[in-house]
Amino acid sequence: MEQIKKSLNEIVKSLISEKKVEYVFGFEEGTLPLKSVPLYIEKEEDIDRMIWNEYCNLNLVKFLLEEPHGKKIGIILKNCEIRSLIVLINENQINREDIVIIGVPCSYGIIDFNKVSKLIGGKEFTEFKKNGNDYTFKGVDFEKTIKLQDILSNSCVYCKDKNPVEYDYLVEAPIEFKTIQEEDIDEYLDVIEFEKKKPKERWEYFKKELEKCTLCMACRESCPLCYCKVCFIDSNQPQWFDKTEDLSEKLLFHMTRAIHLAGRCIMCEACTRACPEGINIHLLYKKLRKMSKDRWNADKIELGDPSVLGSYKIDDPQEFMVKED
Amino acid sequence: MVKKKEKQDNQTFEKIIPKDKLDSLIKGLNKDFKLIVPKETEDDIEFDYLDSDKEEYQFPEYQNLRVSPKKFLFPRKEVLYSFEKEGTNIKIKEKEELIEDQVIFGIRSCDARSYKILDTFFSSGKYSDPYYFSKRNKTLLIGLACNEPMTACFCTSVGGAPFSSEGLDAILYDLGDKYIFKIISEKGSAFSKYVSEYPDVKKADLKKKEEWAKSARDKIKFDINLDNIEKDLDGLFESDIWSKVSRRCISCGACSYVCPTCHCFDVQEQSDKNGGKRVRIWDNCQASIFTLEASGHNPRNSGRERTRQRIYHKFNYYLKNYKILGCVGCGRCIKVCPTNRDIRETLKAVVEAAEKA
Amino acid sequence: MEDTEKTEEIQVIAPTDKVTDENWEPKIIAFLCNWCSYAGADLAGVSRIQYPPNVRVVRVPCSGRINPLFILKSLQVGWDSVLVSGCHPGDCHYISGNYYARRKFSVLDDLFEFMGIDKGRVNFSWVSAAEGAAFANIIEKVTEKTRKLGPNRLFKEL
Amino acid sequence: MNQKQELDNPYIPSLVTIEDVNSENEVNDLKTFKLIFNETADKEKFFENFKPGQFAEITEFGIGESPIGIASSPTEEDYLLFTIKKTGKVTNRLHDSKKGKIIGIRGPFGNGWPLKEAEGKNIVIIGGGFAFTTLRSFIVYLLHGNNREKFGDIIIVYGCRNPGEFCYKDDLEEWGKRDDINLNLTIDSEHPDWDKLVGFVPTITKEVAPSPKNAMAFVCGPPIMIKYTSPVLKELGFKDEQIFLSLEMRMKCGIGKCGRCNIGSKFVCIDGPVFSQAELKELLRD
Known part of the structure; x- marks a missing residue:
């Protein structure tokens, strides 16, 4: 941890003092224990407030979406967050040239x-x-x-993809362990375990979880991949939802959001951590990522890759089609 | 006026209740009142209805609850009326609510004060809110003074105190090994018969209570003087502190959903072929659609304006319109915020900026 | 909602009859692509092929136009089943619309499976303009399947 | 709940029947609805507090509710008029409605135009596009029976994009014939069917040049029109206290409870929609 901090300090300091960026996105200590706050490092003295640890729980890429194009910004990211940035670059939301990525190998994952x-x-x-x-x-x-x-956040427990795949500066630090579990486990183990349950159990589980939902939209607002100017749930022409907070509406919202994230979600799990009710909504997105892998072998998103739903192969599986007798 | 009453009641109803007798007091109350009590759930403590005949209940230990009991008087979703279609005709059916007398037991001082704010707001202007008051008028509050304020608490800065009995009908003071039960309001004298068997309070107990009150007060580390907040904010409407504050806000509505004083709502309609109903649901001012007009124009389009609106509503407009602050300092918004946007920091920034100006 | 009234363009309107268990008949909403499946349905009609009258057709330009939200919303407002049909792979009027559609459908299909929601209520098929008989056959199949599943209470019970 | 409370519940709409629907413009996205109360008691209650410039919440049962300015005057005692543009879910459905349909209404809400203060004064009315609705209510009120005597000169400037966009053509024609009002109609640019004024509302206002002496100006129109008309009025010598504007905000409840239509500490639905320019300057505005 110390080594990361030292290396980060050096990189950020050089970026700021040489005016290579307007500012660097990082974290500072929150006002409550185990909480962190996004920090805009604009001056050298801000660097002292910067922290990097296992409770930097937001995906800072979300904040980049607010910034105008052409502004050079530095940002400190873990690999999952870097992948979310890659998705946004692939979808032409952010210019790669605008961003200076400071990649940090992630050893711990993030505490939920x-x-x-x-x-x-x-x-x-x-x-x-x-x-x-x-x-x-x-x-x-x-x-x-x-x-x-x-x-630890669920996705961090199973995460094996800890080294930054795209960066301008890399913080060199040894990764302390591959996954928190000792034996080598499947990345999608939680999804696989869940799939083994009976359909009724699965349905009951989601029903119970979604009952807690207050539709506060913290999941949507913390997700960097949700950048639509008007979300389908907010649209009033046509108005898809009566917005009466019926469970059926919550279900529809989360299912449709999951479909919108299908194959795009990079499992930073900022949504689940932001949820004030602690709903494990991320499970849906992880499932769809696993599906992308199983069906189309497209669960790793690299720079320049087309989006999963924005591309196709002629021989995509179609076993679910109704056939005539 | 209130003070006078308090004095009278002081002499008559201040009883000592041993710790192990509290559950039987609750059981006694439950015979005549619908009770709302803190209940232990799987991994939390929440206010819920109690049916002491059907369930074993033990009063849990808690500092304050994650969710305020606002929803019992101002539900998340409330039917305003329903209607039926008969051919081309429409028949409106008003919601019929049969509300029994109910008691919220164990409510903390801050949450009790929040009802006072809601009372003021919902009765203001030409129309008072019939749905809120149909429940409010039947609700009594038995408070539990707060011995252990939490890290985000700042009730003392907004005019409250951990041992405040403001807005309560009766209050319990926890003295470690026993409780003092004190009746505060006229309505609260209905409780006297449930505690009459217990011994009167002694001077020494009262002294002990004062000690507890002081120690609780001292545990609140944050302190800010908000006497001039209305004037301060008047001059800061265009200040750049709002862009700084809103920069960290992701515009979710978690803060307003946990806030015990937030009362904005949305009105929506549910229908099928034969009829439908109109409902109101909680809404939050941090969402951009909150003020979006059908024409596409949005008066509060950016996070800066919406963040500012939330602070102004509670700390300026409330004072202007009703002469009270719209915040009780429970600190829930601070804890729930995904980006740890701390309202205390914002207030500090406001006061500092006003001093500079 | 009176029948005489116009309805909003993309609003999915709830099926109209009051449903009791006695008089229940499956009500199926079918989103058909204009160029193949709709023409197929048309051919079935012109050729006087009998098929169950339980289906109501919504014509869309291409199966790629069908948003999974249409399907979910249809189920929410009370349709018993949804049928989505487009051109066979390779035959799309817009060259590749149905390939994209296929990916979206598989997402929805897997999501239903994962959440433990009965998949039988959502059906995808390919029907060409020449396959009037195949269209009738699929409608029969879907109607039978829906009849077995019973009234859609999926979102109603919530 | 007892009978009294039921009447007092401000959330329950009264039933009204659509008596007539009239298309107001060529594009057909603006229609005037004539509504008749189903119950006399409801009507009486409505008219008790009704002033020009107020609005009401119109319910399309099963769809929702929209706040709409009332276009008829309290002096037109038998009915209510609402001119509604097709913009959202409720208004779309309303536009599809036919005669005889039952809808709901709550109101009247808001403060309305300041009639008492306007007595004995010269009245300047400036309107643009279909925002003319509550101004029509005002004018009809001014011209009714003995009311006309209570006010001084009446100068009206009403502008639209093109001739087909004018609302209340019958009323305009009638007013044009009267010699006790000065009616100025204008369109934005030349049009073959138009023989009256041409030019934007602020320009025409400047040309008409109403005197600020003992006058009050009432302005309602799109934001852009208001933005450029205010300086013109100021130039002519109108003080902020003499200029009144009718504002718009998203509203849900109409009674100051749902909390979204505030401008500064004032709610548009109960403290407005009519504010004087001076009041608005005092408020903290977004």
């Missing part, structure tokens, strides 16, 4: 605050300590030690 909250019974912790992979949370009337793998 919602998971912590659930594990300590919705109580509040005022401080936390870490000792290797053990995190100890302390509140007014409790102290609880939790293993890192229990509070």
